[in-house]
Amino acid sequence: MATYKKKGFKAKDKKEQNQIDDAKFETAEVFHSLEETATKSEQWIEKNSQPLFYTLIGIVVLFLAFLGYNKYIIEPNELEASNELAFPRKHFDEAATAGSGIDSLLNLGLEGADGKYGFIDIADSYSGTDAGNLANYYAGVSYLQMKQYDKGIEYLSKFNSDDEMLGPVSLGAIGDAFSDINQPEDALDYYEKAANKKANDFTTPLFLYKAAQTAMSLKEYSKAVDLFTQIKEDYAKSDQGKDIDKYINAAKYAE
Known part of the structure; x- marks a missing residue:
């Protein structure tokens, strides 16, 4: 015959009843602890609401100041510097194809004329901009072409670029x-x-080759072997990779 079970649950013995009572007590303790923590948090927030508010306002002000500085200072300055760069670059480009009078064109690019800035002024006046940084490169190369090596090194050393070509070339x-x-x-x-x-594939084998040849002139033959070998292993199809075994053997037998 089916047995009817009454609603509700009654512990079978005293031990089981004690376990239930302990569980209820622990649950009550947890809720009490959470309530105390919440109360303390509310009290702390209430006590420190004014400093928190001012901190939040400060963060917002700094963020808006950053946006404003970029929009109204950095961006216009970048644009102005980029526009200034057009004049000296024109003379720099002309010098690259001129048959004569190269130095005078390079000087115009370096020093400017007719109220226009040259590379030197742009590098100095717009030092924090991309155009100002690029002006250091053009100034350095211009001085090297004029065989003023110390100034060329000075300006090229100020230039910094992560561009794949321009960084290594500088x-x-x-x-x-x-x-x-x-x-x-x-x-x-x-x-x-x-x-x-x-x-x-262009600048790396080129400068590995120049480094290896320089190492040969310094009689650092083992270094030259390593550099020539790197060209053979990684850039065999480059211009410098042609006949590279000849250079490797020359460095090996020079030791």
């Missing part, structure tokens, strides 16, 4: 300058920096 140009003034140790250092700046 470092390699400093290496060329040191090579031209017979400071091969410094030249080697910058050629290696140029080779390692941004790996690509």
Whole structure:
């Protein structure tokens, strides 16, 4: 015969009843603890509401100031510097194709004329902008073309770029300058920096080759072997990779 069970639950014995009572007590303690924590949090917030409010206002003000500084100071300054760069770049580009009078064109690019800034002024007046940074590069290259190596190194050293081509080329140009003034140790250092700046199929093998040749002139033959070998392993199809075994063997037998 089916047994009818009454609604509700009754503990079978005293032990089970005690377990139920303990569970109820623990649950009550947890809720009491949560209530106390919530009360303390509310009291702390109420007590510190004014400082919290001012802190929040301060954060908002700083954020708005940052946005305003970018919009009304940085962006217009960048645009102005970029516009100023057009005049000296025109003369720099003309010097690259001119048959004669190159130095006068480069000087116009460096110093400016007719109320227009040259690379030197732009680099100085807009030092925090991308155009100001780029002006250092153009000034450095201009000085190198005029064989004023110290100034060329000075301005190129101020230039910084993560561009895949421009970054390595600027470092390699400093290496060329040191090579031209017979400071091969410094030249080697910058050629290696140029080779390692941004790996690509054009600048990397070029500056590895220049570094290896400079190492040969310094009689650092093992270093030259390593550099030539890197070209063979990673850039065999480059211009510098042609006949690279000849250079590797020359470095090995020179030891």
